[in-house]
Amino acid sequence: MKSSKKIVGFITIGESPRTDITSEIKPLLGANIEIMECGALDGLGKDEIKDLATKPGDYVLVTRLRDGTAVKLSRDKIVSRMQRCINNLETHVDVIGLLCTGDFPELSSRKIMIEPSRLIMNVVSSLSNIKRLGVIVHDKEQVRMEEERWGRIINDVIVVPVSAYLSTEDDFRRAAEYLRDSDVDLVILDSLGYNIKMKNIVREVSGKPVILPRTVMAEIIRELTA
Incomplete structure (x- = not known):
């Protein structure tokens, strides 16, 4: 009997979709997997993204925008935006995966969530x-x-x-x-x-x-x- 489709939600600290990552991940997941994505920077303009940049002493994260540009972000400035992505995806997906190895102990989900750092x-x-x-x-x-x-x-x-x-x-x-x-x-x-x-x-x-x-x-x- 053919297994039903499962949906995996991926959350990036940058802009979605992260096709540079999912193009390699998807073949490993199996044919029964669909992917939904959300990015912490989705919908933001360049000036708004600049406001999330690091200052001395910040926990530094590096990510990629949709156009391929690399940007440095302050972890503390994007945690709430990542949680918003989790809240948006968790009603639609079976499992959530964070596309970042940074530490995010504040994040939570009602679904199983894979934190690459841990x-x-x-x-x-x-x-x-x-x-x-x-x-x-x-x-x-x-x-x-x-x-x-x-x-x-x-x-x-x-x-x-x-x-x-x-x-x-x-x-x-x-x-x-x-x-x-x-x-x-x-x-x-x-x-x-x-x-x-x-x-x-x-x-x-x-x-x-x-x-x-x-x-x-x-x-x-x-x-x-x-």
Whole structure:
């Protein structure tokens, strides 16, 4: 008997649709999945988006607009807009997935919601013999924050900034070489913005196992909706 369609709601901190992400996630979810999206910046003009930008000391998030432009946002300024997206989607979907690895403990949903930050952190926590962790993030302003964040579970953390939206393949190769020479045991591409091609470059050059949040989340959603 053919299974009924399930609907997954994806919420981005930028503008929807995030076809750069869903184009890779959808084939992993299975044929019975439909996708609905909502973006925290949907409907905002350029000046309104600028008002959500970071100031010194803010928790920095990096995302992509619909036209491909990369922007930096203050986490605290978009939390309420993300919750609004959850409220809008949860009556229509079976499962919700956040398209961001930032920490959002304030968010809540009446449906099952996958938070990649907690998901990937718990995956790494479950792995034995990870003595030195390599982490790739979008922007140099995120480095110290990520060192502290991952330092809660791994004592030795090396964070390298390489933007998923602005960097070249050579930038990823150089970062992978640096992490290889630093003798990390595992690499995390710590954003939903990083894609499978970027993962493959880092894995091949570094010779280390690499975790890609978008595919890990897709596998969990597939398990929940099978």
